[in-house]
Amino acid sequence: MTKYIVKRVLLSLVTLWLLVTIVFLMSWALPSDPARAILGPFADEKLVEDFRETFGLNDGFFEQYFRLLKGLVTFDFGLSYGTKQPVWDVLAPTLWRTAKLATLAMIITTPISIFAGLIAAKFRDRRLDRGIVLTGLATSSIPEFVTGTLLAVVFGVKLGWFKAVAIIPEGTPPLQQLDYLFLPALALAVVYFGYIARMMRAGTIQAMDSDYTRTAAMKGLSSSQVMRKHVLRNAMAPTITVMSVQIGYLVSGIVGVEVVFNYPGFSQALLIAVKQKDLPVLQVAVIISALVYMVATLVADLIIAWLNPRIRLDMGN
Amino acid sequence: MELDDINSETAIEPAMQSSSMMIDAAPNLLQQSLAERKQARKERWRLLRRRPGFIIGAVIVAFWVFCAAFAQYIVPYDPFDDRDKRHMPPSADHWFGTDQTGRDIFSRVLTGARDILLVAPIAAVLAVIMGTLLGMIMGYFRGWTDNVLSRFVEAFLALPVVLVGLYVLTLAAQSDLLTTISFNSRNILVIYVVAVLFTPIVARTVRAAVQGERDLDYVVSARLRGESSMFIMTREIFPNVTGPIIVELTVRIGYAIFTVATLSFLGVGIQPPSPDWGLAISDERAVLAAGIWWPVTFNALAIITLVVAVNLIADSIQAVYQK
Numbered sequence: 001m002t003k004y005i006v007k008r009v010l011l012s013l014v015t016l017w018l019l020v021t022i023v024f025l026m027s028w029a030l031p032s033d034p035a036r037a038i039l040g041p042f043a044d045e046k047l048v049e050d051f052r053e054t055f056g057l058n059d060g061f062f063e064q065y066f067r068l069l070k071g072l073v074t075f076d077f078g079l080s081y082g083t084k085q086p087v088w089d090v091l092a093p094t095l096w097r098t099a100k101l102a103t104l105a106m107i108i109t110t111p112i113s114i115f116a117g118l119i120a121a122k123f124r125d126r127r128l129d130r131g132i133v134l135t136g137l138a139t140s141s142i143p144e145f146v147t148g149t150l151l152a153v154v155f156g157v158k159l160g161w162f163k164a165v166a167i168i169p170e171g172t173p174p175l176q177q178l179d180y181l182f183l184p185a186l187a188l189a190v191v192y193f194g195y196i197a198r199m200m201r202a203g204t205i206q207a208m209d210s211d212y213t214r215t216a217a218m219k220g221l222s223s224s225q226v227m228r229k230h231v232l233r234n235a236m237a238p239t240i241t242v243m244s245v246q247i248g249y250l251v252s253g254i255v256g257v258e259v260v261f262n263y264p265g266f267s268q269a270l271l272i273a274v275k276q277k278d279l280p281v282l283q284v285a286v287i288i289s290a291l292v293y294m295v296a297t298l299v300a301d302l303i304i305a306w307l308n309p310r311i312r313l314d315m316g317n
Numbered sequence: 318m319e320l321d322d323i324n325s326e327t328a329i330e331p332a333m334q335s336s337s338m339m340i341d342a343a344p345n346l347l348q349q350s351l352a353e354r355k356q357a358r359k360e361r362w363r364l365l366r367r368r369p370g371f372i373i374g375a376v377i378v379a380f381w382v383f384c385a386a387f388a389q390y391i392v393p394y395d396p397f398d399d400r401d402k403r404h405m406p407p408s409a410d411h412w413f414g415t416d417q418t419g420r421d422i423f424s425r426v427l428t429g430a431r432d433i434l435l436v437a438p439i440a441a442v443l444a445v446i447m448g449t450l451l452g453m454i455m456g457y458f459r460g461w462t463d464n465v466l467s468r469f470v471e472a473f474l475a476l477p478v479v480l481v482g483l484y485v486l487t488l489a490a491q492s493d494l495l496t497t498i499s500f501n502s503r504n505i506l507v508i509y510v511v512a513v514l515f516t517p518i519v520a521r522t523v524r525a526a527v528q529g530e531r532d533l534d535y536v537v538s539a540r541l542r543g544e545s546s547m548f549i550m551t552r553e554i555f556p557n558v559t560g561p562i563i564v565e566l567t568v569r570i571g572y573a574i575f576t577v578a579t580l581s582f583l584g585v586g587i588q589p590p591s592p593d594w595g596l597a598i599s600d601e602r603a604v605l606a607a608g609i610w611w612p613v614t615f616n617a618l619a620i621i622t623l624v625v626a627v628n629l630i631a632d633s634i635q636a637v638y639q640k
Binding site: 037152270271 | 370468469471473475476478479480484485487488491571575579583584585598602605606608618620621624625627628632
């Protein structure tokens with residue numbers, strides 16, 4: 001197992017390095033003059049030169065590249081063009097608010113989706129199954145911001161059950177915060193329902209059709225035991241993979257939802273950065289969210305290996 | 318034995334004979350396989366038409382394509398014409414109400430299909446073309462080529478599409494390079510960005526399909542025949558992986574619509590004064606809390622019908638090809 005973990009982590013590091021390099025190269029493939037773009041065409045030449053000096057834009061290719069790589073370890077990603085604060089200080093406070101919303105969404109969606117997937121598999125090709133599959137297909141293909149908008153219209157404005165604006169007043173007790181967070185979390189949960197439920201259904205069907213399940217049933221295990229020990233355990237693997245990939249996409253989707261509900265998370269910093277042409281903030285935001293994706297898939301692979309000895313013994317060698 | 322015959326000087330006659338026989342036989346074989354392929358196509362089409370999901374999806378998509386092409390000539394009001402009746406609720410005059418500058422929302426929703434139905438499918442087609450090329454190379458050559466390219470693909474896959482879109486589109490909008498080669502139209506820029514970001518995803522699918530084919534007998538015998546890699550990839554393997562590629566194309570169109578709508582909503586995609594749906598929701602979301610629900614709702618419903626319809630089609634095609 002240790003060998004497998006080491007191998008998997010090293011591979012992730014290589015991917016991380018490549019990814020940071022790709023993101024860095026983008027800014028060189030599309031050369032621009034941020035100083036001029038931000039200060040305007042009529043700005044004083046000295047002002048423009050000062051700007052370039054402050055943000056290290058006069059440094060060479062490799063100098064800037066190694067500074068970015070170093071930032072991955074020290075979290076020193078230089079200064080934001082907009083606020084002149086360190087980039088990490090601009091993003092960090094918004095990150096945990098986004099993490100809170102994402103966690104709530106996963107808590108809502110995971111049990112419901114897994115249950116729906118199991119039910120669909122059990123009633124395969126019957127009406128209930130068709131209904132679940134079709135619902136999943138529809139909900140997962142709709143962009144998060146659209147789902148969020150409609151939820152805000154129906155449950156926020158028309159029915160008034162929840163708050164349509166997720167700006168939580170200072171000092172609200174945690175349970176009452178749910179009032180604000182529920183709709184945005186639901187918007188995300190609805191989208192992920194489709195992916196997770198469909199994967200769970202496919203995994204369960206595959207496990208139910210396999211030889212080991214038939215053997216287990218034939219040697220006289222009760223159907224609940226077969227379900228728990230043989231089917232579920234195997235059906236979980238693809239589901240966990242999909243969930244980890246979805247956590248990565250959650251970062252993308254959450255941006256739209258946060259904007260719909262005016263939630264002061266990651267997206268707020270990003271939209272301000274877009275307006276201010278604050279490239280360092282955007283660049284680091286991309287890297288951080290890619291990092292989240294990579295950690296999520298890494299953890300998922302380790303859980304799967306732990307669940308399934310065939311994989312961990314195979315990969316170690 | 319035949320090989321020996323061809324190689325030996327004395328056996329020119331029989332070799333000629335056999336090759337002329339092959340020429341005779343080849344058209345038959347070719348015709349036969351073409352007929353089989355046509356038969357399979359017909360069969361798939363028949364299966365497809367029997368799926369209600371496909372029919373519903375196709376009707377809705379056809380409706381929006383029609384709107385994209387002709388809505389501007391038939392809508393009741395000019396979608397760009399400001400009026401002083403701002404934020405009027407739906408009525409007999411304005412079925413979907415009016416927006417913040419008094420424009421008729423019904424007319425705008427119908428014409429709003431235009432940009433996204435240009436940008437998203439073109440981006441998806443470009444991504445599938447580039448991804449197919451890359452995936453075939455990775456799947457066919459294996460070894461170092463595949464290892465190196467696979468690392469890159471994996472790195473690209475970790476990049477969240479919407480966030481990279483925000484970064485690259487902000488970057489590109491201020492880049493001199495793009496303005497000098499006249500890519501200054503934002504729609505074209507969005508097409509390129511989405512296409513590049515989707516390419517690795519397509520490449521991964523095609524690579525897997527090619528790997529499934531490359532050790533089959535027909536490929537091995539083509540290699541023994543001394544065909545070039547180029548020939549084997551384009552003439553032997555490619556016709557046999559069109560299934561997964563077609564499935565991938567329809568799925569990618571769905572995701573492209575998803576992505577372009579989101580980018581427009583975030584303000585870096587399709588630009589005003591386009592009646593684009595994502596853009597409209599972004600413009601009108603601020604007044605939602607004040608109870609003005611109609612501008613965002615009708616635009617949201619338009620996006621939903623289009624993406625669900627495209628995904629119904631994609632799902633049906635996938636099901637038919639997997640049979």
